Amino acid sequence: MARRFRGESVHKVDAKGRVSIPAAFRRVLEEGDPDWTEGLHPNLVLVYGGKARNFIEGYTMTSMEEVDDKIAALPRGSKRRRALEHMFSGQSVQLSVDETGRLVLSPKLRSKIGITKEATFVATGDTFQIWEPSAYDAHAASLEDWMDDEDEDFDPLILLDMETAEG
Numbered sequence: 001m002a003r004r005f006r007g008e009s010v011h012k013v014d015a016k017g018r019v020s021i022p023a024a025f026r027r028v029l030e031e032g033d034p035d036w037t038e039g040l041h042p043n044l045v046l047v048y049g050g051k052a053r054n055f056i057e058g059y060t061m062t063s064m065e066e067v068d069d070k071i072a073a074l075p076r077g078s079k080r081r082r083a084l085e086h087m088f089s090g091q092s093v094q095l096s097v098d099e100t101g102r103l104v105l106s107p108k109l110r111s112k113i114g115i116t117k118e119a120t121f122v123a124t125g126d127t128f129q130i131w132e133p134s135a136y137d138a139h140a141a142s143l144e145d146w147m148d149d150e151d152e153d154f155d156p157l158i159l160l161d162m163e164t165a166e167g
Helices: 023-031 061-072 079-090 105-112 133-148 158-166
Strands: 007-013 018-020 043-047 057-062 090-098 101-103 118-123 126-131
Touching: 007 018, 023 057, 043 061, 057 061, 057 105, 061 079, 079 090, 118 133, 126 133
Parallel strands: none
Antiparallel strands: 007 118, 018 101, 043 057, 043 090, 057 126, 118 126
């Protein structure tokens, strides 16, 4: 099983859109790029599509290939396949991490989610998200508010059992 992204952190974004990727994230990207070897820079895919999304989602090459395979299994020409192709192929960009561990976020990517001087990186298991910090803070607060509705001794792991029982 491949490593997973873990943690969250805020990083400065310079005027050219360069931002450092958390070091632990870089290790996952290396492991998830079949073409990566020592001395090379890992590749990744950033998906910026989806008008309701206020973040950019980062995929390892292996994770993106899994998504592509699932899309390709859908009936050719179907509405679902066309929509997913548009979002995951058309509204995405393949990048390499540079020699200093940074990504370059284009003006289009930065303006899509409102990034100016800082970006928040958030792990989501086999992907990670890049947020404008105040938007992420609001999102995180809404998740906390949802949890506040539960009893004080609520164990979030129960949600895994609930999903299994419902599925």
